[in-house]
Amino acid sequence: MFFKRKIESWNKHTKKIMDSDIVIGENQTDRLKFLNITKDTLNDVREAGKYLLPFKEEMVHKFYENIMSSEHLVNIISKHSTVDRLKITQQQYIEQFLEADISNDYIQTRVQIGKVHSRINLTANHFIMAHDLLVQFMISILMEKLYKSPNKMMRLVIAIQKLATFDKQLITNVYTDATFQSFLHEISWMLQDITKLDTSEHLINGADTQIKETQSVTAATEQMSASIQEVSNHASEVAERTEEAVQAADNSRKVIDNSFYDIEQVDKTYEHVMENVVQLGKEIDHTHEVINVIKEIAEQTNLLALNASIEAARAGENGQGFAVVAAEVRKLSEHTKEQIEQITTNMESLQRVSTEVTERMKETGTRIEKSVVGSQAAGKELENIISVMHSINYQITEIAAMTEEQSSTVEEISDRNSTIFDLSKNVQHYAVETAEVIYEISKKMDNYRLSFLKTNVVENEKDIIQIAKTDHLLWKWNIYNRLLGFGDLQAEDVSSHTACRLGKWYYSDLPSKVKDKHAFKRLEKQHQAVHDYARLALEHYERDNIEESRSILTELEKASDAVVQCLEQIENDL
Incomplete structure (x- = not known):
């Protein structure tokens, strides 16, 4: 006899329990x-x-058939593991799942699965789809095996779904927390890296310095251009004068050539005069000989006249006429003697003059000879001078041309420098914009980081210290950017070292394992110094004492580094 088994209502299978009889955290x-x-x-x-374990290997096989159809999942598997290894792990998961022993070990295995999935960057969507696929296999098998026992089938299927949902929720929650923590750490590290970007100030100041330098170069090129133009004008003037000097030298060479010809002619005339002077000397000597002969004749005549006078006296009257003649002859002889003496005196004077003239002529001859040699040397030297002046004139002309080229080059440099000036202004503008964009990005990233903190993903003291370190660096980063003109931070906003996030953490109810650290005790003084320097820097900035504020910022950097070192030491000691 057949009868129809009544199927229990779904309300019975989904009835809300008042409390779970499983206690585990x-x-x-x-x-x-x-x-x-x-x-x-x-x-x-x-x-x-009992119904599912016999199909364990088959379910795993079909599971990975589906997994391997996704290129994204295949890439993740090939990067971190192998299919064979994962199949073994999957079978172990199914076995533990069907043992249904919810204990701390069970919970920890699910936690580990979530962390691994986060570490290999498996998305939550892929995990949920894969997990649901495995549950789908299990439910399909149960429905096939228990379709004749619908109430039992519903009870076992719902039990599988409940535990699978618990696993899925636990794993995805761990995955989400781990991923959020990873994102939080990544964002914190990125923010810490951003806070090290102190190049904005250097870039802006560098652009400003470059602008000033280009202005100096422009002034220098203008002066250089004026100097080059002046040199060019002088060179042109010198070239013109040198050309005139060359022409004058050529004319001088012609005059010297003519003078040299005249000197040569004088030399020849001197030689002829010298010959005449020598001949004159010879004639004077010959005249002396003639005078001596005449003198001898006069003496003889005087002697004959004396003898004639004696004979005339002896002749008496008859000799008077002869005596007169003898007297006249004697007078003539005396007169001749006197004239010969005068002539001799004159000839001696002439001889002296001739000798002196001869000596002078010899000296003149020597000088003329030297003048001829000197004129020849002067002619050669003048030719060399003219040659050198031609060369100088050519070089000066080249210099004039080169200065014109230099003037053109300097003008080009001036034009390029003007372009550099414009580019430097643009660079400075973009540097300021870039610095401001980086600052705005850091603010948005920090807001994003703070949104993660609201999800309570912080698990341990190390995470808290990491957050505190990032907070501090961002706080210092805000000071730095305020001195660049970004943000609206005021001196009174940084006065208290207990009101900031790091201060609130420091003075909160911390465990002794943190408070007892030597680095923790040193942290307070360094942290307070940071706030003091920050307040002073902002006060000077608000009074437009920019250089003083930058100087104080250097001291703030030192104190901040000490704070970070203390935090890192605390983190390492935990």
């Missing part, structure tokens, strides 16, 4: 209660395992 117990998971649920899962 506050959070996990709440989840079990929310999903209506009890020990009976776990027993149903174990009972379902």
